[in-house]
Amino acid sequence: MTSIPFTNVGAIFWDMDGTLADSEPLHLRSLIDALAHHGIEADETLHPLILGKTGREVHALCRERFGIRVDYAEWARFRARCYLVASRSLVPREGALDVYGAAREAGLRQAIVSNASRMLLEANLRALGIEDPQLVSVSVNDVRRGKPDPEPYVRAAWLLGVDAREVVVVEDSPTGVQAAVAAGMRVIAWAPDGTDAASFDASAHVVYSAAALAHALGLDIRSRESTSLRRL
Structure with a gap:
């Protein structure tokens, strides 16, 4: 050996x-749902861009890439609610x-x-x-x-x-x-x-x-x- x-x-x-x-699929799903909430369609191709990043970094990326204007606090609360519901299946x-x-x-x-x-x-x-x-x-x-x-x-x-x-x-x-x-x-x-x-x-x-x-x-x-x- x-x-x-x-x-x-x-x-x-x-x-x-x-x-x-x-849990990465759950984080990605919460991101896709958050973007959809703001009228933006996204898919799994986002995953390599967010891997290992903090919530603030992902929010900044979405502001730059998709032009969202919602502040971080509101954005984080929505994503957290989505994730907590999904975490039951983690x-x-x-x-x-x-x-x-x-x-x-x-x-x-x-x-x-x-x-x-x-x-x-x-x-x-x-x-x-x-x-x-x-x-x-x-x-x-x-x-x-x-x-x-x-x-x-x-x-x-x-x-x-x-x-x-x-x-x-x-x-x-x-x-x-x-x-x-x-x-x-x-x-x-x-x-x-x-x-x-x-x-x-x-x-x-x-x-x-x-x-x-x-x-x-x-x-x-x-x-x-x-x-x-x-x-x-």
Whole structure:
């Protein structure tokens, strides 16, 4: 067996949207619905343009691209309502909770670091069933600058009391990877199928499956996968 890429892992910091949760389609749907509310037709071709961006950045993009004039507060409230209704059907990314659970059982400290608002982040945590009073999480409401700025990851390390060099970050977007690298952390880019590895920072370790992610972290998820299959 090949060697484990990451050793001396003190903590794992997870991105939420697209990494732990298969929520990108819900965010895209809320955007399409918001644009439709203002008489603008849009489709899935917007997705690459919004991947990893904050709500404010997406609003600015829509103002420039489509000429919408609604202010950010009203825009964000409408999108949030759309997303919260859809979040009832939210599912985890395939295999993500197996790796998350294996890390918890191994005694590794974990945190969630998201570019989403606190309200939407909490909705995702509830939908995935991983709410925990002890869980450290950072939303875009908790920082002055979201990803790709390193501040969200720096704050999570401070809250958890760990050195950046102990942390391995799991991200799915180039924006998130950039933030983690700038924070001085090691990064695993769990890329969506079909994503070119060259789109990520060269220092990131790119994987395409939960099994490869678990191996990179030195975790065994085979027994958890078997248990999940028996429950189906």
